[in-house]
Amino acid sequence: MSKKLVIGLAAAVVVCAVIVAFVVVMPRASLTHVDDLVLKPGAKLHVTLKNGGKVAKTGSLAYEIDGKRQGDVAVSLSAGQTRSYDLSLDTLPSRGKHALKVGGDTVSFRALRPATYTISKLKPTARVVAAGRRVDVTCVATNVGDTAAIVAESGLVVPPRDARALASAIEALIGGRIDRNALASLARKRIETLFSLDACLQRYTDLFRKAATPEEKRRAEPASA
Numbered sequence: 415m416s417k418k419l420v421i422g423l424a425a426a427v428v429v430c431a432v433i434v435a436f437v438v439v440m441p442r443a444s445l446t447h448v449d450d451l452v453l454k455p456g457a458k459l460h461v462t463l464k465n466g467g468k469v470a471k472t473g474s475l476a477y478e479i480d481g482k483r484q485g486d487v488a489v490s491l492s493a494g495q496t497r498s499y500d501l502s503l504d505t506l507p508s509r510g511k512h513a514l515k516v517g518g519d520t521v522s523f524r525a526l527r528p529a530t531y532t533i534s535k536l537k538p539t540a541r542v543v544a545a546g547r548r549v550d551v552t553c554v555a556t557n558v559g560d561t562a563a564i565v566a567e568s569g570l571v572v573p574p575r576d577a578r579a580l581a582s583a584i585e586a587l588i589g590g591r592i593d594r595n596a597l598a599s600l601a602r603k604r605i606e607t608l609f610s611l612d613a614c615l616q617r618y619t620d621l622f623r624k625a626a627t628p629e630e631k632r633r634a635e636p637a638s639a
Contacts, residue, residue, distance in 0.1 A: 443465055444464050445461060445515075445519035447461065448514050448522075450588070451507070451523060452526050452527075452588065453527055454528050457503065458503065459501040460498060460589070461501060462496060462498050463499060465494060465496075468494075470492045473488075475489055475516055477515060479512050484502075485504065509526065509527055511525075526589075529581075551601070552594040552597045552601065554580065554583045555570070556573065556575075556576075565601075570583040
């Protein structure tokens, strides 16, 4: 083998090694998730980007919906970092399923009509909240009476008479920023564990036994045979 051939092969190996190393460590902002979009004026797409490279990624990425360019997003990600961004839209897409492309990645999302609801004067009761949670319903409730204690971490509680906070909580569930199925499952377990008939009867029994006088406790004991 000639000296020139050996040198050429060695140079090729070095070049390949440099290319492989560059591919491994080079920064790459990958699109990992996009929330569903609620169609309303000024709506933005909430996305998650991850830098899978070994060095920081700084710059801008173009994004488009169904092949139509919408704009650029300024990205600043350290090595291995995951971060959320809000993407402004030139025009809102129509209702239905769409494809979002950021950089070289494409993820589908749904464009949804805003939820419509009417807030009327109701007399909130804990029984209404508990009943809904027995059938795996995610609860968004106002903080009145015992509601917050019943819901706890298994639902969303907002201040009373705050329509904006209520709407924001509902949109978070609809848009997927909060796992409503997980909350519904947790709510059912909480109701069955703490507020079932057997659980309530046991607490009442313990309370009466604690409050009873020695004479009342003696009379309550079953007579010996």
